[in-house]
Amino acid sequence: MNPFSYERAQQPDAAIHAIASNQHAKFLGGGTNLIDLMKDDVEHPSTLVDITRLQTLATVNPVDGGLLTGALVRNSDLANTTEVRTRYPLLSQALLSGASAQLRNLATTGGNLMQRTRCYYFMDPSYAACNKRAPGSGCSAVNGYNRIHAVLGQTDNGPADAHTCIATNPSDMNVAMAALQAVVEISGPKGKRSMPVRDFHRLVGNTPHLDTNLKADELITGAFLPAKAAVFAPHSYYLKARDRQSYAFANVSVAAGLELEGGSIRSIAFAMGGVCHKPWTSEEAEHVMIGKQATAETFKHAAEVATRGAKGYENNAFKIELSKNCIVRAFTLAAQGTGTASA
Amino acid sequence: MLQQEEKPTGNGKELPYRYDGKLKVMGKATYAAEFPVKDVLHAWMVLSTIPSGEVVSMDTTLADRSSGVVKILTPFNAPKLPGIKPQPPAIRKLSLLQDRIVYYNCEPIGLVVAKSLDEARYAASLIKIKYNTTPGKLSFDKRLDQKRPPKQGNAPPKEDHGEETEAWAKATTVLEQTYTTPLHNHNPLEPHATIAMWEGENLTVYDATQYVSGVRQSLAKHFALPLDNVRCIDPYVGGGFGSKGSMWSHVVLAAMAAKVTGQPVKLVLDRTQMFGPVGGRPATTQHIKLGTDATGKLVAMRHNVIEPASVMEDFIEPSAQQTSMLYECKQIAIDTELVDMNIGVQTFMRAPGEATGTAALETAMDELALKLGMDPLELRLKNYAEKDPGEQKEFTSKHLREAYKDAADRFEWSTRPRTPGTKTEGNKLVGYGMATATYPANRSAAMAAIKLLPNGRIAISSGTQDLGTGTYTIMAQTVEQETGIPWQMVDVKLGDSSLPKAPVSGGSQSAASVMPAIQDACKQLQLKLATLAITDSTSPFFNAASDDVLLSNGELRSKSNPSKIEPLSASITRNKGAAIEEKGSGEPSQEAERALSAHSWGAIFTEVAVDKTTWMVEVRRVVATYDIGLLLNQKTGKSQLEGGIVWGISLALEEDSHLDNVYGRVVNNNLGEYHVPVNADVQSIEVNVVGIPDLKFNPQGARGIGEIGITGIAAAINNAVFNATGKRVRSFPITPDKLQAA
Ligand SMILES: Cc1cc2nc3c(=O)[nH]c(=O)nc-3n(C[C@H](O)[C@H](O)[C@H](O)COP(=O)(O)OP(=O)(O)OC[C@H]3O[C@@H](n4cnc5c(N)ncnc54)[C@H](O)[C@@H]3O)c2cc1C
Numbered sequence A: 001m002n003p004f005s006y007e008r009a010q011q012p013d014a015a016i017h018a019i020a021s022n023q024h025a026k027f028l029g030g031g032t033n034l035i036d037l038m039k040d041d042v043e044h045p046s047t048l049v050d051i052t053r054l055q056t057l058a059t060v061n062p063v064d065g066g067l068l069t070g071a072l073v074r075n076s077d078l079a080n081t082t083e084v085r086t087r088y089p090l091l092s093q094a095l096l097s098g099a100s101a102q103l104r105n106l107a108t109t110g111g112n113l114m115q116r117t118r119c120y121y122f123m124d125p126s127y128a129a130c131n132k133r134a135p136g137s138g139c140s141a142v143n144g145y146n147r148i149h150a151v152l153g154q155t156d157n158g159p160a161d162a163h164t165c166i167a168t169n170p171s172d173m174n175v176a177m178a179a180l181q182a183v184v185e186i187s188g189p190k191g192k193r194s195m196p197v198r199d200f201h202r203l204v205g206n207t208p209h210l211d212t213n214l215k216a217d218e219l220i221t222g223a224f225l226p227a228k229a230a231v232f233a234p235h236s237y238y239l240k241a242r243d244r245q246s247y248a249f250a251n252v253s254v255a256a257g258l259e260l261e262g263g264s265i266r267s268i269a270f271a272m273g274g275v276c277h278k279p280w281t282s283e284e285a286e287h288v289m290i291g292k293q294a295t296a297e298t299f300k301h302a303a304e305v306a307t308r309g310a311k312g313y314e315n316n317a318f319k320i321e322l323s324k325n326c327i328v329r330a331f332t333l334a335a336q337g338t339g340t341a342s343a
Numbered sequence B: 001m002l003q004q005e006e007k008p009t010g011n012g013k014e015l016p017y018r019y020d021g022k023l024k025v026m027g028k029a030t031y032a033a034e035f036p037v038k039d040v041l042h043a044w045m046v047l048s049t050i051p052s053g054e055v056v057s058m059d060t061t062l063a064d065r066s067s068g069v070v071k072i073l074t075p076f077n078a079p080k081l082p083g084i085k086p087q088p089p090a091i092r093k094l095s096l097l098q099d100r101i102v103y104y105n106c107e108p109i110g111l112v113v114a115k116s117l118d119e120a121r122y123a124a125s126l127i128k129i130k131y132n133t134t135p136g137k138l139s140f141d142k143r144l145d146q147k148r149p150p151k152q153g154n155a156p157p158k159e160d161h162g163e164e165t166e167a168w169a170k171a172t173t174v175l176e177q178t179y180t181t182p183l184h185n186h187n188p189l190e191p192h193a194t195i196a197m198w199e200g201e202n203l204t205v206y207d208a209t210q211y212v213s214g215v216r217q218s219l220a221k222h223f224a225l226p227l228d229n230v231r232c233i234d235p236y237v238g239g240g241f242g243s244k245g246s247m248w249s250h251v252v253l254a255a256m257a258a259k260v261t262g263q264p265v266k267l268v269l270d271r272t273q274m275f276g277p278v279g280g281r282p283a284t285t286q287h288i289k290l291g292t293d294a295t296g297k298l299v300a301m302r303h304n305v306i307e308p309a310s311v312m313e314d315f316i317e318p319s320a321q322q323t324s325m326l327y328e329c330k331q332i333a334i335d336t337e338l339v340d341m342n343i344g345v346q347t348f349m350r351a352p353g354e355a356t357g358t359a360a361l362e363t364a365m366d367e368l369a370l371k372l373g374m375d376p377l378e379l380r381l382k383n384y385a386e387k388d389p390g391e392q393k394e395f396t397s398k399h400l401r402e403a404y405k406d407a408a409d410r411f412e413w414s415t416r417p418r419t420p421g422t423k424t425e426g427n428k429l430v431g432y433g434m435a436t437a438t439y440p441a442n443r444s445a446a447m448a449a450i451k452l453l454p455n456g457r458i459a460i461s462s463g464t465q466d467l468g469t470g471t472y473t474i475m476a477q478t479v480e481q482e483t484g485i486p487w488q489m490v491d492v493k494l495g496d497s498s499l500p501k502a503p504v505s506g507g508s509q510s511a512a513s514v515m516p517a518i519q520d521a522c523k524q525l526q527l528k529l530a531t532l533a534i535t536d537s538t539s540p541f542f543n544a545a546s547d548d549v550l551l552s553n554g555e556l557r558s559k560s561n562p563s564k565i566e567p568l569s570a571s572i573t574r575n576k577g578a579a580i581e582e583k584g585s586g587e588p589s590q591e592a593e594r595a596l597s598a599h600s601w602g603a604i605f606t607e608v609a610v611d612k613t614t615w616m617v618e619v620r621r622v623v624a625t626y627d628i629g630l631l632l633n634q635k636t637g638k639s640q641l642e643g644g645i646v647w648g649i650s651l652a653l654e655e656d657s658h659l660d661n662v663y664g665r666v667v668n669n670n671l672g673e674y675h676v677p678v679n680a681d682v683q684s685i686e687v688n689v690v691g692i693p694d695l696k697f698n699p700q701g702a703r704g705i706g707e708i709g710i711t712g713i714a715a716a717i718n719n720a721v722f723n724a725t726g727k728r729v730r731s732f733p734i735t736p737d738k739l740q741a742a
């Protein structure tokens, strides 16, 4: 860990000012991701701006029929908020399936949106090649041990190419937020803006070093859950396929929500985790389900469409079939009615 | 038929709490790295980042100038040590900055010593290292054809008990399969840690170890010191599991740095450093061939193991060992071959050999039962070995039959659906499996000292170790059992090489080795007290025969006239108020060792539920009954067996060190990604013991229990998964992707 200085922001504006005036400063939320990366010499901020005392950003409030969660609301608090549990159970389930109780007690909404990939080669600078950590250096994962990597939307021009990256976004929360079409609230030196979660995280494209569209001097102030996303409350399910019963990142996860009318599907919430550099969404897959009966046939068709063009590697090809099966299963369970958080 | 002494005795009693429990709960048990040492410096190991080659240069200019740095040791400036020959298995070939060769990724190539750990660690990141990289030998699976016979180490002998071809010709059913287990790395809660300090030519270390006198001996050799100049102290060990059974490079490096700087040096391994420089359990590829006659009787068995070995030194995980004694069969052949790799030297991990060996053999037995159309338990009973099939030795004691029956009844094995894939619960497939557990009963020479103190308390000591397993507790308990002095009145000392010598706490032998020495010490004390009493005219025992005076119930008592008693305070007065000391020792009889075969046994039954979509496996229930002789303490003993089972769940379903095939580095080198069971993975575990003392093995009738728990369980789970799904995975761990593909 490099030597760094520490300051505590009391107001959002002060936090933004601190970060805008020092390009090597970083916000400190729960610290569960950033501090690890600092210890392992991946992140080297010169200053940590602790934002955990920004009380105004630490509450969940009803706004415009929806729900606005502050950026500093802890993952466990958000998951257990009554409004979230009753109106957006998909998000609650996703949050509770993530990490461990201790981590969820520390992790913040803003930090979760910003958490970095768990690619082994990114997290250990002993590996020379990693375009995300050291732009232009290549990618150790394409020909390495790539079991936890992406099968959809990745950039792969070979291990030596400066744009190659097959990393995934590891978050569960982000998947549910993408499915529910939540909106990220942002403040910067130039004022406030909003950005749908679906646009917040980036595909790799030609910029593997960029995870999100947040600018370096911007602060996430919150995430807004729109009123219309509450229609999925009776019929939603977050399915997380992983290597052990708890405390493991998803091999594949599916956030599924259905608005049903009679037996037929009126609207859909859908996103996948563990398969792409961002929460994977597919308007085509949603499209083929709308107006159809909520049956296995419908979901199978959607699963094919959602995973079209998937490409696996030596260790992660299993994710393609797993994704399809999980899509069908998650929507089947959603159709049956909302249960409790998945194991 | 049970012999007269072979009755369940009710086992050791359960104490209300562990001897050391209170200190641990209060955080007051001092572990190696926690000893307060004045002016201690902190060291951080610099590890190689290439798998093979040499260090060309290490530019420490920036690092030297970094805040707090006191000294940086590299192959270019480290003091030369008198070269010593590695003597496996107690000493591993170490990396001590004596040359510039890199044998594996994560090999120690430097040491930064600074005023604080953070400063040392940061300075290490500033060192610019140039390597000359040579192609490493990295893949194991793809280089099996490069196997060779072991050149050194503890190779099990190639066994061939007869005319192999002839035996195979008689087989009417043959099962032949290959099973694999991956590299595992030790992760006890307490990582390796050493504090080293010199006083002139005397070296003292606080070191996290399973063998205080082994560390003392190794350090003496490395620094060419008389044995008496070195002392190793470690009163509490936060788990060892074999990792701390031999001394690794960091201990010598800490001592070297302390010598060079003239100050005490503390070196604690970071979690990621547990993956590489301190050994692990080697991967195994096991070919098993089993042949039976039409009745299911085994007529021939073959178990060939191929493993990776470090280019530095052979270490063998003897996975075929149990195959030579677990079932009655006239023709058994086992062997092990090695494939050289650029990895660190491998080492013991809980039940080295039997853990991985039973995973394969007991899965093969299940497959064989299916082929024969037999119940898996029936197949085992059919081939029950009444004698060790190798040299036809008698067992010291074997009650595996009772264990099978007890566990099978509790589990209601007979009611399980025999056809795989037939029991469903919603989206889950439910299945049942069983397997046999086994581990050898080991015992070595050990010594102990005992003291009756003027205040009436007893001090007992032995240079053994407590790995968190309960040695303190059973030492105190054994004194109570032998003398009648309540265990609360007993002060236990261990974990110090200046105490009477005891063996390494490995091979599940500590209890079996040390307790007889303690029993002997108690007897010697009784004799001494008797001798003092019978020559004292004021004693009621004056002129009595010395063997008529017993130390029991916490007082002296006449054997012939139990109403004649004398309090122990009289003995102290008689000795002019001074403590009364004696020594004891215990050692296995060589004769018995040669004539008899000593092993522990167990029967494991499991129930699993497998999700048809995610292919995640839940181990819902484990029922196990062990024949481990006398169980000395219910609480500490059962905890060990349960802990072994939890690790068996890990071996079956989760644990896997992934070696990058270009860098030769374990990519998942942290506890987030190196999966072991979490609470949610562990449901009902029911452990029972047969409880018949093995008095032919040692005077207490107790065999060790530290390792058997991890044996058998992985196969029992695999067999249950097969029963649930009809899918057979032969490569451990059984992760969802493998089940999906099967
Ligand atoms: C072992 C382990 C297992 C885990 N398992 C899971 C899992 O199964 N599922 C899952 O979803 N997650 C998992 N996590 C990840 C966990 O959810 C994240 O670490 C956590 O959400 C990060 O939040 P934080 O507040 O601690 O972020 P920090 O570490 O404080 O910050 C992370 C990043 O976000 C930036 N940041 C923080 N707040 C803001 C803000 N308001 N505006 C702008 N930038 C900001 C920081 O500067 C930093 O770059 C796991 C983590 C660990 C260590």
Ligand code: SF4
Pocket: A117, A119, A120, A121, A122, A129, A130, A131, A132, A133, A138, A139, A140, A141, A142, A164, A165, A166, A167, A208
């Ligand atoms: S996948 Fe991305 S993060 Fe991982 S090594 Fe390649 S470039 Fe780096």
